[in-house]
Amino acid sequence: MLNVLKTKGRARCGQLHLAHGIVETPCFMPIATKGAVKTLSPNDVASLGADILLSNTYHLLLRPGLEEMKKLGGLHNLMGWDKPILTDSGGYQVFSLSKINKTTEEGVTFQSHIDGSKINLTPELSMEMQAAIGSDVVMQFDDVAAGDSLRERYKEAMERSLRWAERCKKALPLMESLTKQKLFGIVQGGTHEDLRAISAEGLVEIGFDGYAIGGLSVGEKREDAYRIVSTLTEKLPANKPRYFMGGGMPEEVVYYVQQGVDMFDCVLPTRNARHGTLFVWTQDPSTIDWESCPTDFYKGLRITGEVNKFDQTTLDPFCDCEACKTTTKAYLRHLFSVNEILGMRFATIHNLRFYQRLMQAQRDTIMVQ
Amino acid sequence: MLNVLKTKGRARCGQLHLAHGIVETPCFMPIATKGAVKTLSPNDVASLGADILLSNTYHLLLRPGLEEMKKLGGLHNLMGWDKPILTDSGGYQVFSLSKINKTTEEGVTFQSHIDGSKINLTPELSMEMQAAIGSDVVMQFDDVAAGDSLRERYKEAMERSLRWAERCKKALPLMESLTKQKLFGIVQGGTHEDLRAISAEGLVEIGFDGYAIGGLSVGEKREDAYRIVSTLTEKLPANKPRYFMGGGMPEEVVYYVQQGVDMFDCVLPTRNARHGTLFVWTQDPSTIDWESCPTDFYKGLRITGEVNKFDQTTLDPFCDCEACKTTTKAYLRHLFSVNEILGMRFATIHNLRFYQRLMQAQRDTIMVQ
Numbered sequence: 001m002l003n004v005l006k007t008k009g010r011a012r013c014g015q016l017h018l019a020h021g022i023v024e025t026p027c028f029m030p031i032a033t034k035g036a037v038k039t040l041s042p043n044d045v046a047s048l049g050a051d052i053l054l055s056n057t058y059h060l061l062l063r064p065g066l067e068e069m070k071k072l073g074g075l076h077n078l079m080g081w082d083k084p085i086l087t088d089s090g091g092y093q094v095f096s097l098s099k100i101n102k103t104t105e106e107g108v109t110f111q112s113h114i115d116g117s118k119i120n121l122t123p124e125l126s127m128e129m130q131a132a133i134g135s136d137v138v139m140q141f142d143d144v145a146a147g148d149s150l151r152e153r154y155k156e157a158m159e160r161s162l163r164w165a166e167r168c169k170k171a172l173p174l175m176e177s178l179t180k181q182k183l184f185g186i187v188q189g190g191t192h193e194d195l196r197a198i199s200a201e202g203l204v205e206i207g208f209d210g211y212a213i214g215g216l217s218v219g220e221k222r223e224d225a226y227r228i229v230s231t232l233t234e235k236l237p238a239n240k241p242r243y244f245m246g247g248g249m250p251e252e253v254v255y256y257v258q259q260g261v262d263m264f265d266c267v268l269p270t271r272n273a274r275h276g277t278l279f280v281w282t283q284d285p286s287t288i289d290w291e292s293c294p295t296d297f298y299k300g301l302r303i304t305g306e307v308n309k310f311d312q313t314t315l316d317p318f319c320d321c322e323a324c325k326t327t328t329k330a331y332l333r334h335l336f337s338v339n340e341i342l343g344m345r346f347a348t349i350h351n352l353r354f355y356q357r358l359m360q361a362q363r364d365t366i367m368v369q
Numbered sequence: 370m371l372n373v374l375k376t377k378g379r380a381r382c383g384q385l386h387l388a389h390g391i392v393e394t395p396c397f398m399p400i401a402t403k404g405a406v407k408t409l410s411p412n413d414v415a416s417l418g419a420d421i422l423l424s425n426t427y428h429l430l431l432r433p434g435l436e437e438m439k440k441l442g443g444l445h446n447l448m449g450w451d452k453p454i455l456t457d458s459g460g461y462q463v464f465s466l467s468k469i470n471k472t473t474e475e476g477v478t479f480q481s482h483i484d485g486s487k488i489n490l491t492p493e494l495s496m497e498m499q500a501a502i503g504s505d506v507v508m509q510f511d512d513v514a515a516g517d518s519l520r521e522r523y524k525e526a527m528e529r530s531l532r533w534a535e536r537c538k539k540a541l542p543l544m545e546s547l548t549k550q551k552l553f554g555i556v557q558g559g560t561h562e563d564l565r566a567i568s569a570e571g572l573v574e575i576g577f578d579g580y581a582i583g584g585l586s587v588g589e590k591r592e593d594a595y596r597i598v599s600t601l602t603e604k605l606p607a608n609k610p611r612y613f614m615g616g617g618m619p620e621e622v623v624y625y626v627q628q629g630v631d632m633f634d635c636v637l638p639t640r641n642a643r644h645g646t647l648f649v650w651t652q653d654p655s656t657i658d659w660e661s662c663p664t665d666f667y668k669g670l671r672i673t674g675e676v677n678k679f680d681q682t683t684l685d686p687f688c689d690c691e692a693c694k695t696t697t698k699a700y701l702r703h704l705f706s707v708n709e710i711l712g713m714r715f716a717t718i719h720n721l722r723f724y725q726r727l728m729q730a731q732r733d734t735i736m737v738q
Binding site: 071335 | 403404405407408409410411412428432433437440441442446447448449678679681691695696697699700703704706707709710711713714715
């Protein structure tokens with residue numbers, strides 16, 4: 001499914017062939033948690049350059065629900081989005097969002113954060129829900145250890161995730177799916193290299209369409225995450241896509257691309273946008289030496305700052321998004337100061353365009369002779 | 370400034386020549402209370418067919434403020450909107466939004482609903498603020514009586530509004546304005562025909578560029594509002610624009626157009642949209658006999674209703690807006706049920722397009738042989 005077009009060091013440029021189209025990698029997936037990228041229409045997201053978006057099994061299981069999603073004919077049909085979709089399995093959201101959750105070998109019992117109802121999410125139910133969603137890429141259901149866990153807990157979660165990976169691989173083909181789905185395993189093990197190695201080997205032995213690195217970007221030191229990823233990518237099959245889950249800052253994405261990661265998702269561009277922080281280029285992205293893993297190619301612009309009050313210049317002179325073409329720092333600051341939704345929309349458009357161009361620049365760097 | 374192209378009965382079709390362009394009348398002005406139509410960019414608003422938008426002196430006086438607006442070079446410059454703008458004078462908002470307000474002959478002292486600071490809004494300050502905004506059409510500052518007032522209070526407010534109208538007419542030319550501004554007087558007097566007549570005569574004697582009918586759509590019976598408007602329009606100069614403030618439902622707009630009203634603004638399309646109620650055509654607007662003042666040409670669609678849960682048809686088969694072209698009732702209902710901002714945006718786009726096409730249909734009806 002991954003057609004590697006070119007490699008340069010460990011970095012690679014490729015095409016991911018999925019049921020709803022081809023995704024150019026390395027890629028960044030905007031997050032449509034509940035079936036919409038906040039403030040944007042599906043057409044808006046496509047026009048920013050995204051080939052694929054990510055949605056969440058946990059949220060869609062709560063609303064609209066499993067039977068409802070089946071009746072709706074899947075998420076592509078509901079949203080009117082005809083490009084690929086990847087769905088998270090729900091493991092992380094159960095862990096992070098629901099107040100009461102209890103993990104057993106069978107699965108996780110949790111209380112809905114919406115209405116308090118009790119739900120038992122198992123690997124099989126996650127597969128059934130993702131089949132109903134009809135996502136192009138299905139993530140295995142995993143046991144997620146908290147970021148500050150003891151080694152024993154990481155080991156337990158990693159081993160259970162392996163067993164659940166097998167159950168997912170068995171269950172998915174039995175589901176009546178709306179689309180030809182690919183299944184990814186998730187490497188766990190915290191910042192322990194030996195646990196990560198066991199996890200990777202176990203998953204490869206089971207055999208998946210792609211491999212994700214989970215359980216990072218959860219508060220660990222950046223050097224630990226860098227160490228884990230740089231020792232891990234070589235253990236994952238070269239002909240399968242590698243997906244770093246839930247990260248990260250632009251310079252982290254650049255580093256991970258250099259380590260051979262193909263896919264990314266992160267709440268940062270959209271969440272920061274809604275809080276008034278923009279990623280702004282400090283120079284034209286086509287002029288940057290990406291292989292040196294620079295960290296100074298952007299800065300954070302706090303649009304609510306007093307300094308922007310009368311600044312009638314564009315948000316980012318190196319950006320080509322609708323917000324940068326049509327508005328000013330002064331207007332965007334005004335919109336945030338009076339709580340106008342348009343402010344969040346402009347900032348979201350800008351930040352997602354920033355990440356899409358970041359990925360385009362990585363692909364260009366790898367493809368160039 | 371109003372070039373009447375054609376009349377049919379009392380209804381008329383014309384062109385309003387303003388500093389930032391020509392407005393086709395009868396027209397509907399979307400409301401950009403704080404300098405943005407909620408969820409929409411200035412380009413979005415223009416693409417829906419609006420020639421002119423309305424903003425509020427009261428809100429802009431609080432944020433960004435008078436001196437700030439001067440420094441920003443006016444609202445056109447701040448927003449990046451190059452078509453006409455009309456600004457409300459602040460009288461109505463002081464009355465409806467601020468908890469503590471005290472009216473004297475000098476003006477209204479009120480507490481900001483943002484930070485509680487005390488502001489003394491006078492006819493002169495309203496003119497200064499509107500000059501700073503640089504709106505194409507400036508509304509006089511008026512004294513607004515509550516909808517359930519006694520006749521004596523309506524009389525007092527109407528007479529004071531006349532005196533304030535004179536002060537506005539004197540003050541505006543003394544202000545350093547950013548644009549060549551037109552000043553409109555506002556007819557007051559509640560549902561009392563004799564008070565309305567005195568108000569209209571008084572304003573015409575002072576002489577304004579246009580005349581607004583204020584103090585209706587505030588809870589009075591519809592038949593009372595219809596009676597007042599139908600007896601009032603003939604008392605207003607035929608060569609000057611007539612503006613019905615703050616109304617109304619689509620069938621009311623149709624009726625008032627037949628009575629010779631040229632301009633409208635209303636929160637209904639945008640506010641209802643944000644609460645999930647859409648105006649939906651029951652037939653193609655070009656096939657409707659508008660001169661008969663029909664009331665059954667649209668219906669309200671409560672998108673959050675259970676009945677829409679699996680309805681994958683378009684919102685309104687007679688509409689050409691982005692929402693109707695790209696989404697379904699089921700998706701819009703889902704967006705509202707999970708509180709996604711995109712739902713409010715789609716609904717706002719639809720409702721504003723409905724009102725713009727309503728006005729287009731009125732103009733077409735008047736212009737046709």
